[in-house]
Amino acid sequence: MPRNQQILLVSRxxxxxxxxxFKLVSTDTPPLQDGQxxxxxxxxxxxxxxxxxxxxxxxxxxxxxxxxVMIGGTVGEVVESRHPKFAPGDxxxxxxxxxxxxxxxxxxxxxxxxxxxxxGPGQVPLSQYLGAAxxxxxxxxxxxxxxxxxxxxxxxxxSAASGAVGSAYGALAKARGCRVVGxxxxxxxxxxxxxxxxxxxxxxxxxxxxxxxxxxxxKTACPDGIHGHFENVGGMVLDAVLSRLNAHGRIALCxxxxxxxxxxxxxxxxxxxxxxxxxxxxxxVSEHMEVWPEALKELVGLVASGKLRPRETVASGLxxxxxxxxxxxxxxxxxxxxxxxx
Numbered sequence: 426m427p428r429n430q431q432i433l434l435v436s437r438x439x440x441x442x443x444x445x446x447f448k449l450v451s452t453d454t455p456p457l458q459d460g461q462x463x464x465x466x467x468x469x470x471x472x473x474x475x476x477x478x479x480x481x482x483x484x485x486x487x488x489x490x491x492x493x494v495m496i497g498g499t500v501g502e503v504v505e506s507r508h509p510k511f512a513p514g515d516x517x518x519x520x521x522x523x524x525x526x527x528x529x530x531x532x533x534x535x536x537x538x539x540x541x542x543x544x545g546p547g548q549v550p551l552s553q554y555l556g557a558a559x560x561x562x563x564x565x566x567x568x569x570x571x572x573x574x575x576x577x578x579x580x581x582x583x584s585a586a587s588g589a590v591g592s593a594y595g596a597l598a599k600a601r602g603c604r605v606v607g608x609x610x611x612x613x614x615x616x617x618x619x620x621x622x623x624x625x626x627x628x629x630x631x632x633x634x635x636x637x638x639x640x641x642x643x644k645t646a647c648p649d650g651i652h653g654h655f656e657n658v659g660g661m662v663l664d665a666v667l668s669r670l671n672a673h674g675r676i677a678l679c680x681x682x683x684x685x686x687x688x689x690x691x692x693x694x695x696x697x698x699x700x701x702x703x704x705x706x707x708x709x710v711s712e713h714m715e716v717w718p719e720a721l722k723e724l725v726g727l728v729a730s731g732k733l734r735p736r737e738t739v740a741s742g743l744x745x746x747x748x749x750x751x752x753x754x755x756x757x758x759x760x761x762x763x764x765x766x767x
Contacts, residue, residue: 426456426463427504427526428452428453428454429451429452429454429524429525429526430449430450430525430743430744431449431451431452431494431522431523431524431743432449432494432495432523432524432743432747433447433492433493433494433495434446434447434479434489434491434492434493435447435448435491435492436491437479437480437481437488437491438476438480438686440686440687441686442479442686442751444747444748444751446479447495447746449743449744455528457506457507457528459507459508460508460530460531460532461507461508461528461529461531462505462507462517462528462537463503463505463526463528464502464503464504464521464526464527464528464529465501465502465504465525465526465767466499466500466525466527466766467499467502467551467552467765467766467767468499468501468551468739468763468764468765468766469498469499469521469523469743469763469764469766470498470556470761471746471762471763471764472497472560472561472589472762473657473680473682473753473754475495475496475497476682476685476754477685478496480687485709486709494523494524495522495746497520497522497523498518498521498555498559498560499520499521499522499527500516500517500540500552500554501516501527502516502517503515504526506531510531511531516539516540516542516551517537517538517539517540518538518540518554518559519536519537520536523743523746524743525766525767535714540554542554547730548729549728552739552763553728553734555761555763556589556593556735556761556763557589557593557596557724557728557734557735558721558724560710560711561588561589561590561593561761562589562590562593563710563716563720563721563724564593564679565591565593565594565597565655566597566716566720566723567677567710567713567716567720568655568679568708569581569598569601569653569655569677570597570716570720571713572653572675572677572704572706572708573652573653573654573655573675573677574653574675575601576652577603578602578603578604579603579652579653580603580604580647580649581605581651581652581653581655582605582606582608582643582654582666583595583606583607583608583654583657584608584630584654584655584657584658584666585608585609585657585658585682586608586609586614586618586622586627587607587609587614587615587617587618587759588657588760588761589735589761590655590657591607591609591618591655591657592618592733592736592760593724593727593733593735594655595607595623595624596622596623597723597724597727599623599624600723600727604625604649605623605624605625606624606625606626606627606628606646606651607619607622607624607626608628608630608658608662608666609627609628609629609630610629610630610631611629611631612629613759614627614629614759617736617759622735626646628643628646630661630662633661636661636662636664636665636668636693637665639661639662639665640664640665640668643668643669644669647669650669650674651669651670651674652671652674652675653674653675654666654675654677655676655679656677656679656681657680658680658681658682658683659681659682659684659690660681660683660684661683662683663676663692664693664694667692667694667698667701668694668697670697672701673701673702673703674703674704675706676703676705676706677706677708678705678706678707679707685754735761736759737761737762738753739763739764739765740762740763741764741765742764742765742766743764743766746764749762750762
């Protein structure tokens with residue numbers, strides 16, 4: 426059996442996460458038991474939710490255990506199988522974690538899924554099953570379709586617009602005839618959101634020091650107000666959007682990356698939720714597995730047709746994962762953050 430590199434979580438962050446919270450180790454992969462599959466991971470997904478799992482504070486999921494492989498989505502290739510539905514050479518997606526190889530109990534429903542991947546016209550690159558054609562894409566789909574429920578001609582907004590979730594959200598909203606306005610950090614990201622992703626406008630939040638200033642920019646970009654918003658950040662961004670939401674507006678709350686270091690995130694004018702009769706709903710996409718087939722069918726179609734080909738930031742080698750992860754939390758990545766393992 427091959428030698429396997431792994432990254433373990435060895436301590437919990439106090440404030441900001443650091444590289445010292447992780448440890449790179451090497452071990453032999455164990456022999457396979459009946460029903461198990463050995464997967465050589467090609468790409469590892471790095472996502473903001475992982476920061477929450479590093480903490481032992483009460484949350485929607487159990488914290489990442491210390492001394493164990495850090496959780497994470499992976500795509501790769503089966504190299505050995507003792508399960509009748511998987512064969513060497515199959516391309517698969519799963520939650521293999523921060524390691525080069527994963528031993529998966531394929532008898533567990535949903536533990537491993539086959540995918541059709543390729544780099545030619547009409548095909549979906551393997552890495553996109555961790556982005557637009559994977560969990561981030563389904564996250565965008567659920568928030569837009571099941572919570573915001575936009576009608577053609579309405580204006581919808583999204584924070585972290587250049588990221589994996591935001592880019593998929595834009596394509597899905599445009600396909601439904603919406604006016605789509607993004608919020609992102611920096612001119613380069615905003616130009617990409619408009620010129621490459623096809624948003625109608627994008628606001629650079631770094632040009633605004635407070636919610637009032639950002640609110641004025643939103644008023645210019647959204648002359649008919651905002652009908653629905655997808656929130657990934659929280660803090661000043663959410664305050665500004667709330668001030669521009671129309672009556673009966675809808676907010677899909679997916680993430681609050683502004684508070685991942687544990688500091689409280691005040692809501693400046695919570696009374697707007699009442700006076701504007703706003704529906705705000707937080708959600709965890711893994712709790713809605715029933716929608717995944719429908720969502721993935723649409724997302725795979727968008728990627729295969731070339732209508733959605735978001736950018737990726739790719740670090741090289743497992744050892745690079747901690748610094749790439751920390752950089753993502755500070756917005757240093759452009760698009761989906763991945764680690765290429767082979």
